[in-house]
Every structure is written in C-alpha cells, then in structure tokens.
Amino acid sequence: MSVKGIKKIAIVGTGAIGGYYGCKLAKAGVDVHFLARSDYQYIQSHGLKVASAKGQDISVDPVNVYNDSKDMPQCDLILITLKTTSNDQLNELLKPLLHEKSLLCSLQNGYGLEHYLSQVFPQASIIGGLCFICSQKVKPGIIDHQDFGSIRLADYNAGAERLSDVAELFTQAEVPTQTSDSLTKARWEKLVWNVPFNGLSVVLNAKTDAMLNKDSTRALIKEIMLEVIQVARVHAADIDNDFADKLIELTDGMAAYYPSMKVDYDLKRPMELKDIYQATLNAAYEKGIAMPKTEMLLELLTFMDHS
Ligand SMILES: NC(=O)C1=CN([C@@H]2O[C@H](COP(=O)(O)OP(=O)(O)OC[C@H]3O[C@@H](n4cnc5c(N)ncnc54)[C@H](OP(=O)(O)O)[C@@H]3O)[C@@H](O)[C@H]2O)C=CC1
Numbered sequence: 001m002s003v004k005g006i007k008k009i010a011i012v013g014t015g016a017i018g019g020y021y022g023c024k025l026a027k028a029g030v031d032v033h034f035l036a037r038s039d040y041q042y043i044q045s046h047g048l049k050v051a052s053a054k055g056q057d058i059s060v061d062p063v064n065v066y067n068d069s070k071d072m073p074q075c076d077l078i079l080i081t082l083k084t085t086s087n088d089q090l091n092e093l094l095k096p097l098l099h100e101k102s103l104l105c106s107l108q109n110g111y112g113l114e115h116y117l118s119q120v121f122p123q124a125s126i127i128g129g130l131c132f133i134c135s136q137k138v139k140p141g142i143i144d145h146q147d148f149g150s151i152r153l154a155d156y157n158a159g160a161e162r163l164s165d166v167a168e169l170f171t172q173a174e175v176p177t178q179t180s181d182s183l184t185k186a187r188w189e190k191l192v193w194n195v196p197f198n199g200l201s202v203v204l205n206a207k208t209d210a211m212l213n214k215d216s217t218r219a220l221i222k223e224i225m226l227e228v229i230q231v232a233r234v235h236a237a238d239i240d241n242d243f244a245d246k247l248i249e250l251t252d253g254m255a256a257y258y259p260s261m262k263v264d265y266d267l268k269r270p271m272e273l274k275d276i277y278q279a280t281l282n283a284a285y286e287k288g289i290a291m292p293k294t295e296m297l298l299e300l301l302t303f304m305d306h307s
C-alpha cells in the first residue's frame with residue numbers, strides 16, 4: 001500500500017510509539033523500515049508485536065529491521081520516534097535515509113522540534129505529528145498498547161498536499177488521524193497535557209488517576225495547565241482556559257497511566273526535560289511571562305534526573 005509518492009517509510013526509533021505506528025503501517029501493507037538499537041537482534045529473529053488492551057494486537061514477522069541507518073534504503077517519509085534526548089544524533093542517523101523529496105515528521109513530544117529539524121536539514125520538507133496514545137515497550141520487540149492511538153498532523157513547510165497524503169496513509173492503516181491548520185497550536189495543546197502530568201507523575205510517583213482523585217493535585221494540574229495556556233496565547237496559539245478543564249475530564253476517562261516521562265525515570269533513563277520543560281519556559285521568558293509552578297517543577301525534575 002502506498003499513497004502518491006509515499007512508498008518507503010523509515011521508523012527511526014523502534015520503541016513505544018515507533019513500534020506501534022510502524023506495525024500499523026506494515027500490517028496495512030506499507031513498505032516500512034525500522035531502525036532499532038538494543039532489541040535489533042530479537043526483532044530480526046522474532047518480529048515485532050503489539051499487545052493491545054484495546055483488542056488491536058498486531059504481529060509483524062519478518063520485519064525490515066536495521067541497527068545502522070547506513071544499511072537502510074532512502075525513504076519517502078521518515079518518522080522520528082526516538083526520545084528527544086537522542087535528537088543530537090538525528091543528523092548522523094537521518095542522513096543516509098534522505099533523498100531530495102523525503103518528508104520528515106517528528107512524532108515526539110516537545111516544543112520547537114520542527115524548527116530544530118529545519119536547522120539541521122535546511123532542504124528538508126517537514127510536517128509535525130502529535131500522538132495521543134498510551135503505550136510502552138515492555139520487552140524486546142513487544143509493545144504494550146494501553147489506550148488511544150490517534151495522530152494529529154500539521155504542516156511546517158511541506159505544503160497542504162503532502163500533509164494530506166501522509167494523513168491518508170495513516171488513515172488507510174486504520175490510525176484515527178486528524179490534520180490541523182496550525183502546528184503551533186497543536187504542539188501547545190499537547191504541552192498543556194504533558195507539562196503538568198509528565199513531571200508531576202515523576203515527582204509524586206503517581207499515575208494520572210491518583211493525581212486527579214486528590215483535590216490539591218487536581219487543582220495544581222489545572223494551575224500548571226493555565227500557565228502553559230497563557231504562554232501558548234502569546235505565541236499565536238489561540239487556546240481558551242476551558243481547554244484545561246476539557247483535558248482534565250478527558251484524563252478522568254483514561255485508563256490509569258504513567259506518562260512516558262515516568263517510565264523513563266523508573267528505568268533510569270534521561271527525561272525529556274529540555275524539549276518539554278526548558279523549551280516551554282524559554283518561550284515564556286522570551287515574552288516576559290512568569291511560570292512559577294512550571295519552573296519549580298523543572299527544578300525538582302532536574303534534581304531527580306539520572307542523566
Ligand atoms: N510512549 C507513549 O505513550 C508516548 C510517547 N510520546 C513521545 O514519543 C517519543 C518517543 O517516546 P517512546 O516511544 O515512549 O520512547 P521509547 O524509549 O519507547 O522509544 C524510543 C526508541 O528509540 C530507540 N533509539 C534511541 N536511540 C537510538 C539510536 N541511536 N539508534 C536506534 N534506535 C535508537 C530506543 O532504543 P532502545 O530500545 O535501545 O532504548 C527506543 O526503542 C517521545 O518524545 C515521547 O515523549 C508521545 C505520546 C505518547
């Protein structure tokens with residue numbers, strides 16, 4: 001299966017989200033090439049599996065898997081699914097995959113990621129993707145899919161037509177996909193969730209439900225959300241304060257969940273503090289806005305960080 005010029009797809013980082021979306025695409029018949037690291041040999045011998053609490057198990061075997069991007073073919077769409085803490089490796093990792101018309105799409109959490117990509121790859125066409133999914137790589141080659149799975153795509157500099165081609169590809173792979181007119185707004189809306197929940201789950205050693213079931217932490221989550229919304233607005237992302245209540249209600253209905261940052265902390269991996277927290281605070285300082293609660297949360301997380 002392919003859509004217009006998008007025939008070969010690279011998954012750069014076969015973890016929780018790379019493994020999940022890569023398997024969805026491969027199962028739909030797309031020619032997918034996976035870059036893996038620690039579980040490269042396991043995936044080569046046993047394939048990749050998504051074990052889904054939502055009844056969407058997927059098994060892909062054999063898998064086009066590589067442990068060196070220099071062995072991979074050039075690809076039409078490159079999905080960046082590493083943790084942002086590895087983004088300094090992107091120049092090296094992506095170079096062999098690029099041809100003149102390759103499209104880059106980061107599915108990572110954080111702010112300013114497309115700007116960073118455009119600086120490292122000035123000729124590249126770039127779109128952005130936000131995934132709303134709860135998943136975790138629990139064992140080599142095994143992705144535990146706990147909830148959700150949708151993607152929201154928005155253009156950075158590739159143009160509306162290429163954006164809609166990528167959306168069509170995900171839709172055909174049965175991934176609920178939306179496009180948004182504003183990548184800036186889509187990224188800020190995601191940060192409204194990530195900034196409070198990711199960090200507080202680490203500091204409080206708590207899942208989403210425990211944090212929301214106590215009045216004091218529920219109020220703190222909302223206050224941090226409102227700090228993020230205030231900064232989003234001065235960066236041309238028109239988000240109402242009501243959005244905080246909507247996200248909190250949505251999270252009430254979600255399976256109790258440790259966000260991806262908590263998983264990193266527990267596994268003694270570096271946390272995505274620079275791209276989720278420091279980038280948000282820098283955007284606030286740039287406009288002379290204070291974010292005292294977010295700032296304090298980052299100080300606590302920096303103390304706890306294993307890197
Ligand atoms: N998990 C989730 O539910 C969600 C995550 N996100 C965001 O998605 C992004 C990815 O997160 P997630 O999928 O959880 O992360 P994971 O850690 O599960 O996956 C990242 C993968 O990249 C691999 N990797 C890292 N460096 C290299 C390298 N040099 N060469 C090859 N492979 C490499 C890692 O390999 P190894 O296995 O060896 O470590 C790992 O498998 C983050 O920005 C996160 O915030 C967004 C929404 C939900």
Ligand SMILES: CC(C)(CO)C(=O)C(=O)O
Nearest residue numbers: 131132133134193259260
């Ligand atoms: C919002 C959520 C839970 C899912 O997309 C996430 O971004 C994360 O775990 O970091």
